[in-house]
Amino acid sequence: MIDDFPNPIVTTDVVVLTLKDGVLRLLLAQRAADAAVAPGVWTLPGGFVHMDKDRSLEDTVRRVFRTKTGGEVAYLEQLCTFGSTDRDPRGWSLSVAYLALVPEHKVTGLDEQRTRWVPVRPCPDLPFDHRAIVTQALERVRGKAAYSSLPAFLLPDTFTLPQLMAVYEAVLDQQLDQSTFRRKVAEQGMIVKARGARAHTGAGRPAALYKLSRPALQDFGRVLLSTRD
Amino acid sequence: MIDDFPNPIVTTDVVVLTLKDGVLRLLLAQRAADAAVAPGVWTLPGGFVHMDKDRSLEDTVRRVFRTKTGGEVAYLEQLCTFGSTDRDPRGWSLSVAYLALVPEHKVTGLDEQRTRWVPVRPCPDLPFDHRAIVTQALERVRGKAAYSSLPAFLLPDTFTLPQLMAVYEAVLDQQLDQSTFRRKVAEQGMIVKARGARAHTGAGRPAALYKLSRPALQDFGRVLLSTRD
DNA sequence: TTATTTAATTGCAAATAACAAATATTTGAT
DNA sequence: ATCAAATATTTGTTATTTGCAATTAAATAA
Numbered sequence: 001m002i003d004d005f006p007n008p009i010v011t012t013d014v015v016v017l018t019l020k021d022g023v024l025r026l027l028l029a030q031r032a033a034d035a036a037v038a039p040g041v042w043t044l045p046g047g048f049v050h051m052d053k054d055r056s057l058e059d060t061v062r063r064v065f066r067t068k069t070g071g072e073v074a075y076l077e078q079l080c081t082f083g084s085t086d087r088d089p090r091g092w093s094l095s096v097a098y099l100a101l102v103p104e105h106k107v108t109g110l111d112e113q114r115t116r117w118v119p120v121r122p123c124p125d126l127p128f129d130h131r132a133i134v135t136q137a138l139e140r141v142r143g144k145a146a147y148s149s150l151p152a153f154l155l156p157d158t159f160t161l162p163q164l165m166a167v168y169e170a171v172l173d174q175q176l177d178q179s180t181f182r183r184k185v186a187e188q189g190m191i192v193k194a195r196g197a198r199a200h201t202g203a204g205r206p207a208a209l210y211k212l213s214r215p216a217l218q219d220f221g222r223v224l225l226s227t228r229d
Numbered sequence: 230m231i232d233d234f235p236n237p238i239v240t241t242d243v244v245v246l247t248l249k250d251g252v253l254r255l256l257l258a259q260r261a262a263d264a265a266v267a268p269g270v271w272t273l274p275g276g277f278v279h280m281d282k283d284r285s286l287e288d289t290v291r292r293v294f295r296t297k298t299g300g301e302v303a304y305l306e307q308l309c310t311f312g313s314t315d316r317d318p319r320g321w322s323l324s325v326a327y328l329a330l331v332p333e334h335k336v337t338g339l340d341e342q343r344t345r346w347v348p349v350r351p352c353p354d355l356p357f358d359h360r361a362i363v364t365q366a367l368e369r370v371r372g373k374a375a376y377s378s379l380p381a382f383l384l385p386d387t388f389t390l391p392q393l394m395a396v397y398e399a400v401l402d403q404q405l406d407q408s409t410f411r412r413k414v415a416e417q418g419m420i421v422k423a424r425g426a427r428a429h430t431g432a433g434r435p436a437a438l439y440k441l442s443r444p445a446l447q448d449f450g451r452v453l454l455s456t457r458d
Numbered sequence: 459t460t461a462t463t464t465a466a467t468t469g470c471a472a473a474t475a476a477c478a479a480a481t482a483t484t485t486g487a488t
Numbered sequence: 489a490t491c492a493a494a495t496a497t498t499t500g501t502t503a504t505t506t507g508c509a510a511t512t513a514a515a516t517a518a
Contacts, residue, residue: 005277007236010312010323048234049312051321056313081310081325083239083278084285092280094239094323096310162496179498180475198484204495205483222474223452391465406507408467427515433464434514451505 008083008092012060013046013130015079015137016069016100018107018117019154024170025117026124026134029068037089042116044130046095061098070109075101075153075217079136082129097133099140101153121173145171146225149190149218158194160207161185172225181224188220189213237312237321241289242275242359244308244366245298245329247336247346248383253399254346255363257353258297266318271345273359275324290327299338304330304382304446308365311358326362328369330382350402374400375454378419378447387423389436390414401454410453417449418442 016027029045031038047064054060058076065073076098083094118124123134144150151167152159165181185191191210198206212218245256258274260267276293283289287305294302305327312323347353352363373379380396381388394410414420420439427435441447 005238006280007239008278008280009234010236010239049237049321049323051235051237051314055315057310057323078309080307081286083325085280086284092278094278094286094325096312096323160496177476178496179477182497183475202495203485203493205485205497207496389465407465408508409506411466412506431464432462432516434466434516436465 008094009088009090010049011046011093011095012049012057012064012098013044013095013133014061014065014098014100015044015134016065016073016102017120017137017141017154018102018104019167019170020104020117022166022170024120026120027068028116028118028124028126030114030116038127041127042124043127044097044133045115057096058098061100065100068111068115069107071102071107073100073102074106075099075150077140079133079140082133087129095129097136099137101141101150103154103156105156141171142173144217146223147220149212152190152212153217158196158209158211160199160209162207164191164210168224174225176225184220184222184224188218190218190220237323238317238319239278240275240322240324241278241286241293241327242273242324242362243290243294243327243329244273244363245294245302245331246349246366246370246383247331247333248396248399249333249346251395251399253349255349255353256297257345257347257355259343259345267356270356271353272356273326273362274344286325287327290329294329297340297344298336300331300336302329302331303335304328304379306369308362308369311362316358324358324362326365328366330370330379332383332385334385370400371402373446375452376449378441381419381441382446387425387438387440389428389438391436393420393439397453403454405454413449413451413453417447419447419449 018025018027027045028042031041031043033040045064045068047060049057049060050063054063057078061076062072065071079097079099081094081096085092087093087095120134120138123131123138125131126134141150145168151171152164154167154171155163161182164185165176165178168181169176190213192213194209194211196209198208247254247256256274257271260270260272262269274293274297276289278286278289279292283292286307290305291301294300308326308328310323310325314321316322316324349363349367352360352367354360355363370379374397380400381393383396383400384392390411393414394405394407397410398405419442421442423438423440425438427437
């Protein structure tokens, strides 16, 4: 293998989002106390590409996520790549940022001392260019929420319509109209009724249970949110 | 500078699009006859990150584009990053792909022997993962065309409404309704009348000249294309 | 002058969305 | 049991937006 040029340091960083207590939250990890750069600082989880272990960039991301949480993400998408001389004091470095969504209940093996869920709004202060990465992630997630099934990956496999509408509202950071939301979701055929009991959580009529009609991300022809005013 | 891990080869590749003869076209470059991999093959223009010359990934892209064409792009946006063991026979490699738009008349210094404009539809056969990159570029450009001023970066600084509609149709690969297009463009305030003479090209009423109301990309609230049927 | 060509505007029916209200189904209190 | 309260779900009604077609405008060419 011939390579005429020296290569930059290559890492991945992941913006992991979940819905906890009705609020969109972000996973932060504390860097090792003996890290060469920013020891003990809270940052996005990330790590070097291990050319021996990882066959692809996604492998790196999934390995990092497993290491920090012991689980698997429900949705993973590449965000953007930052590369420059000055983003890391060690010199020319490149980081491929990813967006991951995971339902709260699927993350069980969290090391409470070294990892933490923090609200994404307002965006916390973060070192390096991690704040820019989080901003990009929120824009992406908000953009796709408007015309896809993306927010549903923050929910359990079966969910109610009020739950579904709540995730959309949390992600879009905007109130939605009930009847319009239901009509559109129905038209898109994005969900189907799930077998089994209904959800009763206290008073009121119990909501029917649904699940995604397809396991992959679905794009709609039209937009879900109100574009007026 | 300490670095515990060996790093992959890092390159950038650019999908440069222009509108030529009313058709969306893609810039291809012929690899050197003595290249270690795929000598003489037509590929996307690209090159290694030069850690000494380039301060950022965009620097690399702009340097590559200048080298091939002698000009500057009108619009540049990062697309996606491919990284794996098997995309290049030389081993673990990573390529950051970019999308660039340029109006035809601004590219003058083309080396006809080593560079070539080819129609993007149907997508030409390309080595490595360049075909996947082009597919991504087309999806991105099509997606953004539906709700932004992006296609206008394929036009000269001043243009007519029929010209503007033609680029949108070329990029979207879809016919648009005249009156709806004009209504929406006007509502968005995306363009303003340009001073100076009108464009008369032969018979028929001459069209008025317009220019973008802002030099940067503008997002619309609504979608430009017909979503029916 | 008049036909032809392309640009630009206008009117109207059909589709869609926002808003408001009504109905349904449950739990919990009397 | 019955009724009130709570939440889910559906149904109208009106205003906005869109798609389509026709009309008007301004130029060239015969």
